[in-house]
Amino acid sequence: MIEKVLIANRGEIALRVIRTCKALGIKTVAVYSDEDINSMHVKQATEAYHIGEASPAKSYLNQEKILDVMLSSGADSVHPGYGFLSENDDFARLCEKNKIIFIGPSADSMNLCGDKMKCKAAMLKAEVPTVPGSPGLVKDADDAEKIANDIGYPVMLKSVFGGGGRGIRIVTNDKELRDGYESVTGESIAAVGKSAILVEKFLEKTRHIEYQFARDTQGNAVHIFERECSIQRRNQKLIEQTPSPIVDEETRARVGESVVNASHAVDYTNLGTAEFLRADNGEFYFIEINARLQVEHPITEFVSGLDLVKLQLDIANGEPIPFKQNDLKMNGYAIECRINAEDTFMDFAPSTGPVPDVTIPAGPSVRCDTYLYPGCTVSPYYDSLMAKLVTWGQTFEESRTRMLSALNDFYIQGVETSIPLYKTILSSDEYKNGDLSTDFLKRYDMIDRLAKDLKIEKENKTEAALAAVIIHSEYFKSRLQNTTSHNSHWKDKLD
Amino acid sequence: MIEKVLIANRGEIALRVIRTCKALGIKTVAVYSDEDINSMHVKQATEAYHIGEASPAKSYLNQEKILDVMLSSGADSVHPGYGFLSENDDFARLCEKNKIIFIGPSADSMNLCGDKMKCKAAMLKAEVPTVPGSPGLVKDADDAEKIANDIGYPVMLKSVFGGGGRGIRIVTNDKELRDGYESVTGESIAAVGKSAILVEKFLEKTRHIEYQFARDTQGNAVHIFERECSIQRRNQKLIEQTPSPIVDEETRARVGESVVNASHAVDYTNLGTAEFLRADNGEFYFIEINARLQVEHPITEFVSGLDLVKLQLDIANGEPIPFKQNDLKMNGYAIECRINAEDTFMDFAPSTGPVPDVTIPAGPSVRCDTYLYPGCTVSPYYDSLMAKLVTWGQTFEESRTRMLSALNDFYIQGVETSIPLYKTILSSDEYKNGDLSTDFLKRYDMIDRLAKDLKIEKENKTEAALAAVIIHSEYFKSRLQNTTSHNSHWKDKLD
């Protein structure tokens, strides 16, 4: 039985894990870098150990140091959170070797999930649909053309040595394919001295829909519904919701069944997420398994009533999942907004520094997981997620309006945040109508709309701003004129 | 349609109403006394109007002043919250006259609910069981004896001019009744010059169980389950929960039906609460209707998924209740702790003053409705409720452990609170087992147990306290010795 969990993470996810442990009477061990001595997770854990310098490589990614703390603190288990070591199978193996329960899948299963080629092969075997394309690298242009004709145009030519949009070409017929093949090969050789090309069906206006699933050590598996995470920037999720507006009961059950099969196929244990692209024609294609707890797990908690961290602990303890697929009923609608420290107008560049003042939203069916408190600091060393704001409603509209209201109440002084963008998105007709896609921001010019919204907001605040400045300038004028008199006399000296 | 609501209240309930209005796009008008200029409800409402001095009679109870603000602000409706004017039928009538929607029952219905004798008569007619006893005053000792024999001993003799335990006698047979009758008459005449006696069945180990109900202007009515509020001090509720551990499906439906009948009997509109005493033998006896939203409404929101303030607004708009009794399904378990500013060991005497620092608990299925923020003040002019802490769980145990964990996280600097007492209660076997009664605190010596718990807590904190004081005294010793040097040199000067 797990009695003392080391949390190999920081920020809001460390707090999230601590909360469930506290409620269950399980002791927690926090670790912290130089940068995090003042952090909430240090204050809320049963114990806290310093593990090194601010740079992740010297602290939160330092496996040996973390192992030292596990052994010296007497922790019997480790929760990796997300990011950092959470999907590092070497770390999972290190824990296994030292008889420390890793709260997540086995090292072998994690390794399989992490290798895209092997994982795709396992999925094909389990008859889980993946994006149509070459099973591996293509031999030459002829091979590529044959596959393109099998799966149908448009297709994508992708150099495995590319990345960030380089070495990718979308082609719509044989002629374009042959030209593209040459130029992608050329680019790749020019850049890295070698070439290796994949062919994949090009999908337009796709949605990112993922399934939460759980599988226990006895091999029982369930899916815990889908989450739609189509609203993204730079391939990073911004807003998630469940249920997806385009998933009906039948689809939920059908794709859910393939998710359960996928979890068997990789011999997964504990909680995981199966990510899909959903094409505009309604087809679902498996992309990958995220072998950890997701940032967006709270929306699933809201509609299922489950405490997913508790479920993780139960499974890690070797217990069977305490319910069956049919026991799960989806209740209401939940939305999550990731409150990032970033400047929307500077291409989402990070914004960091001290946060002298914060007001956290609250109220019925509002949940805010955050590490912020008045006087804290947003560090440039770690990722930009400051808070997850989650709302629930009996209807989608109720959860949406609650979110808008909560976003309005959220005050974070000192750093730029994604809150204004979310207000623009959540107020848009496209969002209200569920017309989502991974290119939502660009497709509907959300940044331009945000700029317009902010202009209107500025105009609305003109009088208040002037009032604040008028009082300020008269106050200091009067102070200069009366430096020897008491400040509060100021009021009587105005003209 | 309601578009602008004046909230004739303050504190957390004013905030609660503002939140729902904001989410629905309804404008809000706050009112505030001199004491409340710095309060959250002033900051969060669309508009805020000053209405007078701190004393409630000069502000929140000042009907004329509030009416002035309603008219000058253009509010079309008023939400009275709880306390203050919420059950004042003169005020409801004043609103009706001025064509302002009073969000609550009609003045006539409120008047009927407020008159205990008339209300009891209406209940008897509607066949809602009330505590057995004389229908009104008894004529003489013979009459009292006859009634006592009808309803069975023990009975209570109550002078209507008594109060606070005076002029009450519990008697178990005819002989005691005759003696008691004389002495109660004597006491009453000695005290107020006259006597008037009621006979009522004496119930031991009773539970306070109440039902939330709603009735619309078309006469549709539903009950929204029970709440058990047995844990009390000085007849004030401290901890509430739903479902009650001793109410099963059959009882819920049966008593719920009589609640619906009760709402018809007084021609009630909007949300109300029917309070019952539940005797140890399982019988339920109606006591009274609370003609307003209750402090403890959030636990009902958690298990029903409803926003009760929204439901109030819908009914006040003349809309039919948008669901039927059978659509309501009870989901999970919820507990509320009323976080009061009071000193448990001084007979719950109020504790007031500045609150320099606050940490509000949060996390999955935790809700905290509060007016507290760092730097606020708890005023002696108003009631002692600072916050309502509410948790939900799939099981009772989950909601209980979440509550304990949230109570531990709740930090309020500057005033005494009821938090330590709640930790003792929620950890007790009696509470865990659902062995509740209105005399729970006394019956199970909770105050003594609290003292013991605090002693242990003190012992556990000994080393930390000493460390804090050692550092402090060495720091100031060093500062005295080095007044000219920079403070931070201190570290290097310790012996």
Next chain:
Amino acid sequence: MTNYKIQDIEKSFDGKVVENLGNNDYVIKINDTEHKLKIISMSSNGIEFILNQQYHKAKYLEQSTNEMNIVIDNVPMTINLHTHFDKIVYKNSGGGGSGTTQKALKSQIPGKVVSISVTHGDSVRKGDVVCTLESMKMQVTVKAHKDGVVRNIKAKETGIVAKGDIIADIE
């Protein structure tokens, strides 16, 4: 080396800072045991620190030469401090509890004075009601803290008293 005594706790403790390790790390000694301590932040109002790998937050409240009130992790404590020399002087002076011989009856709560039940020169016994206050819609009585004769009634009917205000002296 200073000696410490905590109200409601039997034992007394010797304590001192043994070493400053730099980087806000210290070694302190309580009786015969050494403890590692890391200061997170500190001011004259309070301190946050990690002691033996556990986080603590203390607020320093009132303080006299020999007594200090603190709140440590939400738990209020009163600690008496003596250098070993002080201690002897202190013991010989008959000190120990605080306020047992104090004549001022103070209000423990703020409120409005509803009624005063005594007049100057009245004899009262410990526990007798001296006055009644109203606060937060409740009536609360203030009772004599000792036997004696009432002098210098400071509270006035319908007036307001703050927490800690003197109601009257009992001599």
Next chain:
Amino acid sequence: MTNYKIQDIEKSFDGKVVENLGNNDYVIKINDTEHKLKIISMSSNGIEFILNQQYHKAKYLEQSTNEMNIVIDNVPMTINLHTHFDKIVYKNSGGGGSGTTQKALKSQIPGKVVSISVTHGDSVRKGDVVCTLESMKMQVTVKAHKDGVVRNIKAKETGIVAKGDIIADIE
């Protein structure tokens, strides 16, 4: 009487305090309209007030003689202040926008310098990449803010820059 101009807003405004009504109530005038204002709290860092029955909270950020940055209810604004005399001087000096002729290229974000794409003396055009920073796991490029020649490169590879630090001059 002072004249105010808000960045991104066409109109300019005259404003002053007309009257102090006592009890923290004031009357202020913006152009020709009078407004009731009640101060809730105020310091040199910020103010909370009720204007025309609506609550507002402002933080005062940087400030020069003629310019002030504030955040009002979460909305950042830049306001230029001139007495009517100042205004004339200001206009004649060609002032208006801030920094259009500035040579220093500053980093808008804090981060670690991953690479520098220019050397001293290079000609660059507005928008050319000058260096790449890493912050919060993201790579962000810093681009030239104008055409010119690169001088005085301050940033160093693998070094750290704070927000507002100068990367290089472009002359």
